[in-house]
Structures are given as structure tokens and as C-alpha cells.
């Protein structure tokens with residue numbers, strides 16, 4: 468109960484204080500008792516969180532106003548209090564007001580909404596372009612020739628693999644959370660515009676990274692594009708967001724945002740690592756329901 472109350476208080480405070488990148492939770496993953504949207508790691512997500520909070524205030528005010536009117540009407544115009552009904556059917560001033568005010572409210576909602584939509588759809592000049600293919604049930608990443616020129620599959624770690632990594636000290640527990648930890652993290656540099664080309668090889672999947680404000684369909688035979696620019700380093704998690712089959716819940720996404728130097732080092736290391744597995748038979752996602 469106290470945790471729930473704590474969550475509600477935090478949610479309300481987050482709602483009121485508006486997003487700042489500083490309020491980002493560690494590791495871009497769901498927190499126990501969390502309410503509200505993910506803490507933003509991109510300005511795009513910060514805008515989405517701000518818009519969500521602003522709409523919440525607006526719809527709450529409208530709902531409270533309508534409820535207050537209804538309560539007042541029920542009391543003021545009850546048959547007991549108002550035995551002789553009014554014969555009034557029109558009031559021009561009132562009708563103009565209740566047409567114009569909602570229009571103004573919609574305009575106030577539409578302006579930030581269209582700005583955020585444009586931000587999602589207009590892709591700025593990119594520093595890096597990555598291709599991601601959704602498969603049953605994992606993601607394949609491809610880094611282009613000018614950025615490594617390699618590809619790898621990103622599969623969820625099962626409980627045994629997670630525990631092995633944690634016990635051997637190769638990963639901290641919050642780097643491989645249950646149902647989110649993966650074998651191969653994708654790595655991108657901080658502060659760089661990354662364009663994503665997203666498709667699927669078998670059925671429709673959906674690439675979703677809440678902390679980046681990203682959600683885009685992965686459709687066989689179609690190349691969808693989106694972008695992000697991570698403003699802070701860290702490890703961020705997402706998931707497939709289209710029910711795509713038996714193991715839909717077991718195809719997480721992990722992106723590690725690092726400095727430019729660490730990114731260059733990772734590229735060099737990965738070129739060797741993934742060249743070694745190139746040509747090996749394609750791995751098949753294990754059945755991981757536990």
C-alpha cells in the first residue's frame with residue numbers, strides 16, 4: 468500500500484514538475500512501483516512526456532468542470548426546486564461560446580501535437596544509419612560499411628544465461644534484467660543522430676524504445692525509418708510491441724549509449740567478434756517461456 472502511495476505521489480510530482488532529462492531513472496528500464504511514462508533519454512521523449520502531462524491537466528480540468536455543471540444542474544433544476552420548467556430553448560451567446568471554446572481548446576492541443584508528429588516523421592541528417600530486422604523472435608542489427616560493416620542477432624538471455632553472467636561478474640544484475648537482458652547489446656554514441664531502418668523477415672513486429680520516444684512497425688517487405696539522438700549515456704531497454712507469435716514477449720531490445728571513444732573501440736572489437744561468427748549457421752531463438 469505504501470509503495471502504491473509512493474508511486475502515486477511520484478507520478479503526480481513527475482506530472483507536475485514536467486520532464487527534465489535529469490529525472491531519468493537508471494538503466495532505461497521499468498522500475499518497481501513505477502507509474503507514468505519512462506524517464507526520457509532524448510528530447511523527443513521529453514516532448515512526448517511534457518505533452519502527455521499537459522493533456523492530463525487539460526482533460527482533468529474539463530472533466531471536473533463538466534462534472535461540476537452536471538451536479539449543479541441536477542440540484543438547481545430538480546423538479547422539487549424548480550416546479551415550473553423554463554421554456555427557454557435558445558441562447559445565442561451560450562451557443563457561440565460552447566462552439567468557440569472547444570475549438571480553441573483543440574487548437575491549443577493540436578499545435579504541440581503536430582510539432583511532435585513532425586519531429587517523429589522528419590528525419591534530420593543522420594550521423595549513423597542502422598538497419599534492424601524483426602524476426603521470430605529476436606532482432607537482427609546491421610551496422611553499415613562506414614560504421615563497422617557487421618551484423619549480429621540480439622536474443623533474450625534465459626535465466627541460466629543471466630545468472631552465469633552475473634555470477635561470473637561479466638554483467639551487473641541491472642544490466643541483464645529478467646526478460647530484458649540480451650546477449651548482444653547494440654551500441655551507439657551519445658549526442659549523435661541515429662537513423663533506424665526497420666523491417667521484418669517473417670511477420671509484423673514493432674520496434675519500441677520507451678526512453679527514446681521510439682515506436683515503429685517492422686513489416687516484411689517494407690523499410691520504415693525513424694531516428695533518435697540519445698542525450699545521455701546508459702543502457703536502455705525496449706521490447707517488441709506487436710503480438711507477433713508465441714515468443715512475442717521474449718524479444719527485448721537493448722541499446723547502450725556510450726561516448727564516441729568507447730563507441731569506436733566497440734566497433735573495432737565487434738568487427739572481429741562478429742566476423743568470426745559470420746558464415747556460421749543462423750541461430751534460432753530458443754523457446755524461453757519459463
Ligand SMILES: [Cu+2]
Nearest residue numbers: 672673707711
Ligand atoms: Cu515481435
